[in-house]
Amino acid sequence: MSNKTILRLLYGGKSAEHDVSLQTALSVINALDFEKFEVLPVYITLEGKWIQGAKLSHAFTDVKELVFEENGINDVFPSQFFSTISEGEVVFPLLHGPNGEDGTVQGLLELLNVAYVGNGVAASAISMDKVFMKQIFAEYNLNQPNYQFFMKKDWQENFEKICRTVEQSLGFPCFVKPANLGSSVGISKCETIEELRDAFELAFEYDQKVIVEEGIVGREIEIAVLGNENPSCSVAGEIIPEKEFYDYQAKYEDGNTALIIPAEISEAVYEKLKEMAIKAFKAVGGNGLVRADFFVTKNDEVLINEINTMPGFTPFSMYPLLWKHSGIDYPQLIEKLVQLAVERHQEKQQIKHTMF
Numbered sequence: 001m002s003n004k005t006i007l008r009l010l011y012g013g014k015s016a017e018h019d020v021s022l023q024t025a026l027s028v029i030n031a032l033d034f035e036k037f038e039v040l041p042v043y044i045t046l047e048g049k050w051i052q053g054a055k056l057s058h059a060f061t062d063v064k065e066l067v068f069e070e071n072g073i074n075d076v077f078p079s080q081f082f083s084t085i086s087e088g089e090v091v092f093p094l095l096h097g098p099n100g101e102d103g104t105v106q107g108l109l110e111l112l113n114v115a116y117v118g119n120g121v122a123a124s125a126i127s128m129d130k131v132f133m134k135q136i137f138a139e140y141n142l143n144q145p146n147y148q149f150f151m152k153k154d155w156q157e158n159f160e161k162i163c164r165t166v167e168q169s170l171g172f173p174c175f176v177k178p179a180n181l182g183s184s185v186g187i188s189k190c191e192t193i194e195e196l197r198d199a200f201e202l203a204f205e206y207d208q209k210v211i212v213e214e215g216i217v218g219r220e221i222e223i224a225v226l227g228n229e230n231p232s233c234s235v236a237g238e239i240i241p242e243k244e245f246y247d248y249q250a251k252y253e254d255g256n257t258a259l260i261i262p263a264e265i266s267e268a269v270y271e272k273l274k275e276m277a278i279k280a281f282k283a284v285g286g287n288g289l290v291r292a293d294f295f296v297t298k299n300d301e302v303l304i305n306e307i308n309t310m311p312g313f314t315p316f317s318m319y320p321l322l323w324k325h326s327g328i329d330y331p332q333l334i335e336k337l338v339q340l341a342v343e344r345h346q347e348k349q350q351i352k353h354t355m356f
């Protein structure tokens with residue numbers, strides 16, 4: 001038997017970020033040391049089918065090679081996936097958004113009692129829901145934009161009243177967001193009550209729960225957190241979107257968004273960011289990795305926007321770049337995350353499940 005670690009990559013997924021996940025998988029595979037890892041790819045189709053590929057033993061150049069066709073044997077979900085997991089392996093879910101970053105896949109991996117990279121069920125689920133996340137942040141006294149949230153049924157019955165309430169309490173500009181999606185899908189910036197109404201209608205197409213936040217004028221600064229009980233923070237980075245705000249197009253299509261690493265901020269702001277990022281990580285019970293996103297105003301007020309429990313993870317994404325500038329390159333980062341997964345898994349095996 002070889003002493004290589006079996007690393008099973010889950011990628012693709014039933015999500016708007018399916019293609020981004022494929023790119024991530026390609027980058028991760030190409031960064032892996034095949035002397036240390038035995039790599040098993042599991043492609044999740046847009047319909048949510050899990051298709052297992054043959055063991056990989058070399059790097060790839062084309063993402064198409066990672067997209068497997070179903071052939072009646074390699075379709076592993078849900079029945080066969082359980083029996084294919086072997087002792088000592090580590091699963092790395094390279095999935096973003098709902099059905100991947102939201103605790104559902106993590107729950108399956110918990111049931112299988114297999115080590116997996118990144119955040120657990122609760123941290124993933126809380127962070128995927130912008131309302132739950134903000135409520136927990138408030139509990140930890142983290143400074144954040146004022147917000148309100150509404151359910152679809154309320155909106156349908158009282159939309160005029162809701163618009164007036166938002167206008168009075170949060171004012172314009174404000175940001176309307178579906179509670180549960182990432183990648184800026186369904187998010188609008190509103191300057192008038194008419195825009196607000198349209199924004200609610202759009203956001204309710206994506207979710208039953210919609211959050212509205214006061215608009216903050218500030219720079220967008222992000223920081224990467226890595227670890228389990230005693231996590232470390234990277235240098236900070238700034239995002240300068242070319243568009244008015246960091247919307248879906250700016251994130252994935254334009255490619256014009258500038259990342260400035262390290263961000264030009266004072267030592268005091270950096271200290272504040274680190275303190276708040278660690279607090280947010282602990283507030284949700286983070287494990288492995290989190291990217292914490294902030295607004296920093298002209299007067300150096302720091303407000304937390306959100307945390308991402310599975311941030312963009314190609315070598316050109318903010319999270320790996322922040323670590324690269326902090327002395328941990330992409331291959332090392334992947335190995336560190338695998339090691340953290342193993343450590344957490346081993347610790348969990350010590351937990352008692354019965355009274356005696």
Ligand SMILES: Nc1ncnc2c1ncn2[C@@H]1O[C@H](COP(=O)(O)OP(=O)(O)O)[C@@H](O)[C@H]1O
Pocket residue numbers: 145175177181182183184185187213214215216217220244245246247293305306
């Ligand atoms: N309260 C706010 N004030 C100012 N800009 C905001 C606010 N909320 C969101 N934005 C802008 O919209 C972008 C996307 O919002 P965000 O909440 O980060 O959604 P996602 O989870 O999709 O990344 C942010 O990066 C920022 O540019």
Ligand SMILES: [Mg+2]
Pocket residue numbers: 293306
């Ligand atoms: Mg964001």
